[in-house]
Amino acid sequence: MIDPLLFPFFLFGFLYSLCLGLKDPKHLLLTSWFLIMLLPQILTAESIPHGLRTLGILPPALIFPAFSIYLLKEKFPLFRKGLLFFIIPILAFDFFWNAYLYFGISRQSPGFYYAYRQDLTKVSEYIQKRNNKEKTYLVLDPYSVQTVQFLTYKKKNPYTLIEPWDMGKIKIQPGVQVIFTQSTLFDQVDDKKGIVETRGKKRIKNFKASYPAFKIKKREYNKFGQEIMRVYGI
Structure with missing residues (x-):
């Protein structure tokens, strides 16, 4: 500049x-x-x-x-x-x-923190601490997940990636946790309907409506008071 x-x-x-x-x-x-x-x-x-x-x-x-x-x-x-x-x-x-x-x-600047995905550092720390690949779902797009892949590689990436438009793959069982990042928090309340059909495929449009058994287990905020991570669990 x-x-x-x-x-x-x-x-x-x-x-x-x-x-x-x-x-x-x-x-x-x-x-x-x-x-x-x-x-x-x-x-x-x-x-x-x-x-x-x-x-x-x-x-x-x-x-x-x-x-x-x-x-x-x-x-x-x-x-x-x-x-x-x-x-x-x-x-x-x-x-x-x-x-x-x-x-x-x-x-x-909150915009810079989001642009450089500071939230994914906190998400990666939580995933490593939890270290339970079979029962940890991370809702994130394939492009942004590269940061999490790098930061959790020592633990062999202990999570299952779920793309925001494909949350129907989440399996309901005891101990399961679903992690939303700052960029995917909006995907859980995108529509009043729980499940909608797009091109002949059923897709989750509202996580909370589709999975009422899940409750909020943890929330993380940045220094600006913005929510950067939300964890749901059974």
Whole structure:
């Protein structure tokens, strides 16, 4: 992320290179690189904004402001003499600004905690402590379960994965527990009906209505007061 002090230099450098793009191959390469590397972010809808998809723009995004400062140094002799006193405050501000964004804003953001699936750490800890594969069902999508697979591999993944749209596979027997994560808590109360038929297949749309014998055994909350795990058992 470009901080407020560097943004004017970035904008000037980008526009300058854009204007010279048809005359100078170097500037054409730089602006083309920047614009083309934006396409993975623009053309994909999953998890927007997604920082990893914009990694390709980092070099030109840093070159543009550096080029602006270089032009100022070359065009204005007075600026050249005071360049060091100009650069140091900008670098200092850049350091503290980004540190504040990461350790201040992001650290206190519920959205970041959910985006990085902090809830799955708590879920994995509970699964490892319980360590009962035959009677532990984890309601989670196949993509997100990779985190749980990694964190519980030492215990040989002691759980049975149940996809949110396929909760009919849960077997009712003494000692069984069903674990919902922050992303699947809504799946247990998705519809007033218990079992609905979709494409000729019976699917559970409301866990509590379909399995009245299960009672809440445990709840976990994050520091923002949001529920991140709920465990049902018989």
